[in-house]
Amino acid sequence: MSSTTEKFEFTAANMEKYKELLTRYDDVESALLPVLHLAQEQNGWLPPHVVNYISNLMNIPTIKIKEVISFYDMFYDVPVARNVVQVCTNISCSMFGGREIYQGLLKHFDTDYLTPSRDGRVSLQKMECLGACEIAPCMRVNNDFVGNITLASAIAKLEELP
Amino acid sequence: MKDVANFKDYALLSYHHIQGVHNIDIFERAGGYETMKACFDKDPEAIKEEVKLSGLRGRGGAGFATGVKWGFFTKDRNAKKYLLCNADESEPGTFKDRYLVEKNPHILIEGMIISAWALGTQRGYIYIRGEFYQQAVMLENAIKEAYAKGYLGKNILGKGFDFELAVHRGAGAYICGEETALISSLEGKKGQPKLKPPFPAIKGYRGLPTMVNNVESLAAVPWIMKFGAAAYKQWGTEKSPGTKLFSISGDVNKPGVIEVPLSTTLKDIIEIHCGGMRNGNKLKGVIPGGSSSPILNAEEAYAVKMDYEDVASKGSMLGSGAIIVLDETRNMGEVLKWTLEFYHHESCGQCTPCREGTGWLDGVFKRRDTGKASKSDVALLDKIAASMRGQTICALADAAAMPTQGIIKSFRDELEQYVTTTTKK
Numbered sequence: 001m002s003s004t005t006e007k008f009e010f011t012a013a014n015m016e017k018y019k020e021l022l023t024r025y026d027d028v029e030s031a032l033l034p035v036l037h038l039a040q041e042q043n044g045w046l047p048p049h050v051v052n053y054i055s056n057l058m059n060i061p062t063i064k065i066k067e068v069i070s071f072y073d074m075f076y077d078v079p080v081a082r083n084v085v086q087v088c089t090n091i092s093c094s095m096f097g098g099r100e101i102y103q104g105l106l107k108h109f110d111t112d113y114l115t116p117s118r119d120g121r122v123s124l125q126k127m128e129c130l131g132a133c134e135i136a137p138c139m140r141v142n143n144d145f146v147g148n149i150t151l152a153s154a155i156a157k158l159e160e161l162p
Numbered sequence: 163m164k165d166v167a168n169f170k171d172y173a174l175l176s177y178h179h180i181q182g183v184h185n186i187d188i189f190e191r192a193g194g195y196e197t198m199k200a201c202f203d204k205d206p207e208a209i210k211e212e213v214k215l216s217g218l219r220g221r222g223g224a225g226f227a228t229g230v231k232w233g234f235f236t237k238d239r240n241a242k243k244y245l246l247c248n249a250d251e252s253e254p255g256t257f258k259d260r261y262l263v264e265k266n267p268h269i270l271i272e273g274m275i276i277s278a279w280a281l282g283t284q285r286g287y288i289y290i291r292g293e294f295y296q297q298a299v300m301l302e303n304a305i306k307e308a309y310a311k312g313y314l315g316k317n318i319l320g321k322g323f324d325f326e327l328a329v330h331r332g333a334g335a336y337i338c339g340e341e342t343a344l345i346s347s348l349e350g351k352k353g354q355p356k357l358k359p360p361f362p363a364i365k366g367y368r369g370l371p372t373m374v375n376n377v378e379s380l381a382a383v384p385w386i387m388k389f390g391a392a393a394y395k396q397w398g399t400e401k402s403p404g405t406k407l408f409s410i411s412g413d414v415n416k417p418g419v420i421e422v423p424l425s426t427t428l429k430d431i432i433e434i435h436c437g438g439m440r441n442g443n444k445l446k447g448v449i450p451g452g453s454s455s456p457i458l459n460a461e462e463a464y465a466v467k468m469d470y471e472d473v474a475s476k477g478s479m480l481g482s483g484a485i486i487v488l489d490e491t492r493n494m495g496e497v498l499k500w501t502l503e504f505y506h507h508e509s510c511g512q513c514t515p516c517r518e519g520t521g522w523l524d525g526v527f528k529r530r531d532t533g534k535a536s537k538s539d540v541a542l543l544d545k546i547a548a549s550m551r552g553q554t555i556c557a558l559a560d561a562a563a564m565p566t567q568g569i570i571k572s573f574r575d576e577l578e579q580y581v582t583t584t585t586k587k
Contacts, residue, residue, distance in 0.1 A: 024328040026285070026368065032350030033333055037292075060350070071352040071510075073334030074292045086293070090254045091453055091486055092411040094500045128336060128504050129254035129453075130293050133411030133486070134418045143295035 008050045010057075014042055018057075028058050032068060036075055045076040073127065081116035081123040083161045086140040087154075090129035097150070098137035102126050104151040105158070122158055167193045173385035173394065173405045174378065175421045177266050184300060186307035189268040195313060197388040201276045202321045204387075207237075209280035213383060215391035217403040222248055222339070222376035223452065223482045225470045232281060234363040236371050239282035243371040246348070247274060247380055249290040249297075250332055250339035253452035254504060255484030258407035259377035261419040264297045267304035271327065273380040275313060276387055278325040281373055285326045288377075289344050292333040301329045336508035340556045341374040342366075343510070354510045355556035378407055398424035402469035406483050413440045413489035425469040428458075432487060443489035447572065451481025453501050454561030456568025457494070478568065494573040495580020498566060499527040505562035516559035519550040523566060526581065533584040540578050544570050 010018055017038055021031045035054060036046065043050050046069050048062075055062045069075040076084075087093075087102040105124050109117040116123050132138045135147020139154060146157055165188075167176040177183045180192050189195070201209060214229025236243065247270065251259045263270055274286055290298050305327055308314045316324045330348055337343045338353040345367045347353035366372025382404065386394050395403040402424040408431060411417045415437030422431065428448060432438065439445060448463040449455055456478040458466060466476050473480045488497065506524035511517045523546055529535045547563035547570075554560075569577060 024326075029350035030348055030368075033347065034331060037331060037333065064351075067352055068350065071335065072292070072332070075333050089500070090504060091449070091497060091500050092255060094496075095412060095488075095492065127293075127334070128507060129252065129256075131251050131257045131260050131291065133255055133257055133409065133484075136411055136417075140293060145296075 006047070006049045008039075008043060008053045010039070011042060014038055029060060032058065032060065032065070033072075036065075036069065040075060044082075045078065045080050047077070047079075073125070076114065078114055079116060080114055081120050083121060083142055083158070084123050084125060085142075085158060086125045086127040086130065088128070088130040088132070088136070088138050089126050090133075092129075092133035093137040096137045101137055101139075101149060101151045101154055105154060108151075108155050109158075121161055165192055169193075169385065169389065172421050173397075174262060174269070174381050174407060175266075176385065177269060183266050184264075184268070184304060186268060186304065186311060189266070194268055195272055195311075197384040198272045198275050198313065199319065201279060201387055202319060202323070206239075206280045206282060209276065209387060212391050213280070213386060216386045216394040217391070217401075218379060218382055218386065218394070219402065219404075219470065220376055221378035221382075221406065221482070223253060223454075223479075225480060228375060228379050231363065231375075232373065234361065235281055235373055237282075241282075241371065243281070243283050244367045244373070245274060245278050245281060245283040245286040246341075246344065246367065246372060246374045247286065247288040247377055248339060248341065248344055248374055249288050249294070249377045250344060251294075251377070251482075252291055252336040252339040253454065253482045253484055254501075255411055255449065255452050255486045256409050256482040257411075258409045258419050258483060260294055260297055261409070262377060262381060262407065264300060267301045268308070269384065270301075270377055270381045271304055271308050271313075273383040274327060275308075275318070275325060276383050277373075277375070277380055278327075279323060283373065284324055287328055287330045287348060289330050289332060289338070289348060291338070292331050295331070298329050298331050305329065335510075336504075337510045337556070337558060340558070343556065344374060345372060352510070354512050355558075357555050399469050399471070401471055402480075406468070406480075408468065408483040408485055410436050410485045410487065412485075412487035413443060413445075413492070414438065414487050415440055422468075425467045425472065428466045428468055428485070429464045431468065431485065432463075436487075439487070439489055441489075443491060445487065446490045446492055447488045447494065449484075449486040449488070449497075449565070451479045452484040453486070453504065454557075454564055455479045455481045456564050457488075457497075457572060459572045477571075493576065493580060494569050495577045498569045498577065499530075499580075501565050502527060502562060505558065509558055509562075513554035513559065515550045515553040516562070519546055519559060520562050522546050523562060530581045530584060535581040535584075537578045537582055539581050540570060540574060543577075 138147040218228045219225045338347045342356040343353040362372040445460040502524045506520040509520045547566040550559040550563045
């Protein structure tokens with residue numbers, strides 16, 4: 001997917017953030033998760049050339065970084081759309097139709113797990129308990145919770161996204 | 163009353179009715195950080211002793227006495243050591259810590275500063291699950307405010323004590339709520355649990371002494387230090403003292419977070435605090451302490467008092483206080499299917515009984531979907547679950563096995579019927 005000629009480096013502002021992050025920890029390795037979050041914020045996902053950049057920057061072997069990326073659901077080693085939407089499918093949300101909503105959204109956007117919709121607008125991710133069961137069924141649209149959704153209200157909300 | 167804390171009724175939500183209390187000035191006007199200032203004039207050992215006397219038990223799920231855990235920590239104040247706040251809150255059904263910190267981040271920070279002073283830790287982190295992005299931002303802002311006031315950083319309030327605090331975001335992994343997995347994750351690794359002993363209090367983050375406490379445990383410390391252990395014990399029972407946050411979801415009219423004394427009856431929680439059953443339906447069962455706790459049937463649920471001992475006497479556990487209420491329209495087979503799919507996904511893969519066992523359990527339901535499961539698969543579920551328990555580094559295998567066996571015990575017929583009925587799509 002990604003070509004080796006692609007380049008990535010932190011923007012000047014993110015480089016400042018990176019340096020500030022390092023001051024929070026007693027070793028460089030501990031900053032890996034926040035640095036990956038930062039890189040993903042800038043690039044959308046974490047392709048090999050981004051991994052290489054972080055590997056050189058932090059002096060951590062690429063294999064260790066890839067291992068970490070593959071372990072956590074919120075780090076993406078595949079391209080994702082401009083907006084990532086996580087739909088909860090755990091007990092409380094499933095009781096109120098969370099699974100049907102997830103399936104309905106996949107159908108509506110004609111896509112599957114994480115694959116960007118054709119217009120590149122939405123990637124849908126089935127998620128485990130999001131920790132917002134009082135507003136079940138719920139989803140996260142980028143960084144925000146949207147609760148008490150129905151399939152129709154979820155579609156309406158996502159259709160508003162840029 | 164509007165702008166002052168209600169310490170009489172609440173130890174944790176005392177400030178929650180005050181608008182804008184996430185702002186440090188409003189928090190302080192209401193009485194915030196007073197206890198912290200008073201604590202710097204106290205001997206750290208005396209603070210530890212008070213917390214121990216209060217009987218506060220770890221609120222993350224295990225219920226181990228916080229003061230006793232603190233007692234395992236080195237008393238050498240010069241030794242490099244860490245205080246970690248577990249805000250991973252990933253047990254399905256749990257959202258109490260989110261509710262606590264998103265309105266009032268400072269109560270946690272005050273609790274952490276007092277605890278850091280008592281324990282002599284120089285650095286602390288709040289490990290918060292990745293999904294709680296806005297909450298992490300709120301905590302970071304609150305931390306900045308506390309730095310600006312001189313409550314964090316070097317030589318706090320001129321007392322010669324240093325404590326640096328930062329937020330560390332996870333990235334979506336249930337297992338990181340397990341304290342050794344949380345430490346692995348903080349170290350920049352996959353969140354895989356480590357074999358205990360050595361316990362983190364002895365050898366934790368970066369191989370150094372590390373104290374890991376839940377948000378709710380740390381946030382209870384200011385109240386305990388303000389009013390004393392004896393006052394804290396006015397609530398609850400001898401073995402389960404104090405108040406507890408409960409996250410209630412499912413088939414009730416008013417789902418949400420409440421703070422009530424431990425040993426409040428589940429009946430009162432459902433009928434008084436949560437406005438009763440949704441649509442006036444009949445209760446069928448309750449998951450009392452997060453998805454890993456065995457289900458209680460209606461009779462047990464209406465009889466149980468929500469404290470560690472009484473829930474255990476009914477064969478389940480209080481856990482994180484995540485109550486999921488299920489009414490007569492719910493199918494327990496379906497609930498178990500959702501539960502097992504989750505544990506299969508979240509097993510970290512280190513230990514064979516868990517990695518394979520959660521897959522086999524989940525596999526029965528996958529087989530059901532193709533119409534190939536039979537009644538005997540329920541016995542198979544029971545057998546797999548039994549063979550997973552107590553065989554692994556952490557409790558995730560048990561967390562999958564216990565609710566499986568719980569549903570088999572209370573709803574066997576329904577489960578047998580469920581696995582043999584396919585709704586092929």
